[in-house]
Structure formats: C-alpha cells, structure tokens
C-alpha cells in the first residue's frame with residue numbers, strides 16, 4: 001500500500017526535518033508488511049527534543065487507523081551533547097502536541113552506562129536519528145538495541161559515518177577525520193577563514209579572542225562528543241551483537257533532501273532495496289548520513305523462545321527497571 005504526498009499534506013503535519021519524512025517512509029515499509037498485530041510499539045533511542053516522536057505520533061495513527069501505536073523514547077543525562085535542561089522541555093513539547101498520550105510514563109532519562117530501561121523483546125520498531133555518531137560505546141548500544149527489539153522487529157538508524165566529508169554539526173568539511181587535536185584546531189581555524197561554519201566576527205577588538213574561543217570550543221565538541229564509525233567498524237560491531245545490517249535505503253535519503261530543496265516532501269512506503277541501492281549507499285556515505293536497517297531474525301539455528309538468545313547481565317538488570325516502569329512482560 002503506497003501512501004503519497006498529498007495525504008500527508010492533507011493532514012497538515014509537516015516534518016521539521018527531512019530525516020523525519022525519510023524515517024517515516026522506512027517505518028511504512030515495515031508496517032505495510034507486518035502481520036496482524038494490532039499494537040505497534042515504537043522506541044526512539046536518543047530522542048532529544050522529541051520532534052521525531054511528535055511527528056510520528058501525529059502521522060502514523062492517521063495513516064494506519066487499524067493499528068494502535070505505543071510511542072516511547074529515551075535519552076541519556078550524562079553525555080553532555082544536549083543542554084542541561086533539555087529533558088523537561090522535551091516532555092512539555094510532546095504533552096502539548098498530543099495531550100491524549102501519557103508521555104511521562106513513556107519517556108525515560110537514563111545514564112549512558114545504564115541498561116536501557118525496557119524488557120527484552122518489547123519493541124516492534126527501534127529508531128535512532130543522528131545519535132550513533134555520538135555513542136561512546138557502540139557495542140553496548142547494539143547489545144541493548146538487539147535485546148529490546150522483538151525477534152521479528154525492525155530497526156532503522158540514520159547517522160553519518162566517518163567516511164562523510166561534511167560535518168553537519170560545525171557546518172565544515174572533514175573536521176572529524178582528524179585524530180590529532182592540534183591539527184584539528186588548525187583545520188577549523190582555516191575553515192573559519194574560508195567562511196565555513198557559524199562563526200560571526202564581533203566588532204573590532206574582541207574578534208581574535210572570540211575566534212580562538214570558537215575554534216577551541218568546536219574542536220572540543222568534535223573530540224569529546226562525537227565518535228564516528230567506519231562502515232567496517234559498524235558492520236563488525238552489529239554482527240558481534242547478533243544483528244543483520246543493510247544500508248539499502250541510504251540513497252533514498254539523498255532523494256528526500258533533493259526533493260526538499262525543490263520544496264516537496266515525499267512520503268510513502270519504500271520498496272525493497274534493489275541492486276542500485278548497493279552503489280547508492282556507497283556513494284552517499286561520503287556526502288551525508290547513511291540509513292542502517294537492522295534486524296535480529298534468524299533462520300539458521302533459529303532462536304528459542306520469543307525473547308531469544310542468551311540472557312546477559314545487562315538484560316537482567318534492565319528487566320527490573322522495565323518492570324518498575326510497567327513495561328515488563
């Protein structure tokens with residue numbers, strides 16, 4: 001079933017970012033193929049300001065009126081990439097946008113090293129948007145992702161790899177390629193000279209000092225708050241944690257961006273990725289975020305039981321947290 005642009009426009013719900021319409025189209029691919037389960041549970045990992053949740057909670061129930069959607073999100077309190085007081089604003093924003101949902105019981109703030117506070121195999125869809133380039137321990141992230149994903153569930157993750165030549169955070173090229181801090185600082189300084197980035201020279205006098213501060217602060221941000229993976233590192237860490245990976249829809253994100261430049265938003269279930277997507281993914285990883293689809297289903301030596309796999313210490317710990325929050329099964 002294809003659901004087109006006009007239908008979304010008619011709903012008067014516009015995505016605030018192309019990433020949102022792209023992720024919606026990925027979810028629609030999954031939902032159009034999903035069996036008859038009446039309730040679909042969706043988790044936005046590293047949900048930040050909650051805009052993606054707000055958008056999906058507004059659009060999906062109208063696109064799929066025969067399904068019930070249960071939306072959840074969580075973020076971490078001690079990474080430092082977000083402003084200190086962002087979480088209350090996230091809850092307020094979502095409560096204002098859809099007051100009929102009990103957001104306080106669906107949104108969680110945890111520590112970076114805490115097991116995610118949800119029981120095993122509890123989500124049909126697990127999403128993350130612009131999160132994985134910040135994650136300090138990808139092994140832990142994917143171990144937890146696999147644990148909370150249902151065996152027939154689906155995960156879509158949009159984020160830039162190390163191969164990407166453009167750094168969206170600083171609006172400068174190549175900064176995250178530097179391992180040497182001093183060289184990185186010199187590179188940012190050069191980029192500022194070439195008018196990349198958001199540095200605004202102040203009136204005479206304070207400008208040189210302001211520039212030094214800007215360069216140091218942004219170098220610190222990239223050094224301490226980002227952790228870009230290569231495609232090989234990503235393939236290895238997802239495999240190690242029992243997940244199957246595909247980059248199949250990466251090129252579609254580029255189409256979405258081009259359409260956005262033309263003032264259009266295209267929403268509709270993406271088709272099964274074809275051969276072209278192999279080359280598309282390879283080409284797009286140098287210019288923008290890749291789309292990583294993950295699943296945990298297995299045919300060879302099929303898993304026993306619905307939660308499947310080996311129980312880990314992290315899994316056991318998180319179960320008690322989840323039961324506390326009413327998510328225990």
Ligand SMILES: C[S@@+](CC[C@H](N)C(=O)[O-])C[C@H]1O[C@@H](n2cnc3c(N)ncnc32)[C@H](O)[C@@H]1O
Nearest residue numbers: 046047048075076079081082129130131134135
């Ligand atoms: C650039 S923001 C993106 C926020 C949101 N997903 C969005 O699209 O606006 C990156 C987010 O990743 C979160 N984050 C960083 N490391 C994380 C981790 N290990 N687990 C979950 N979230 C993490 C940060 O707290 C932050 O909210």
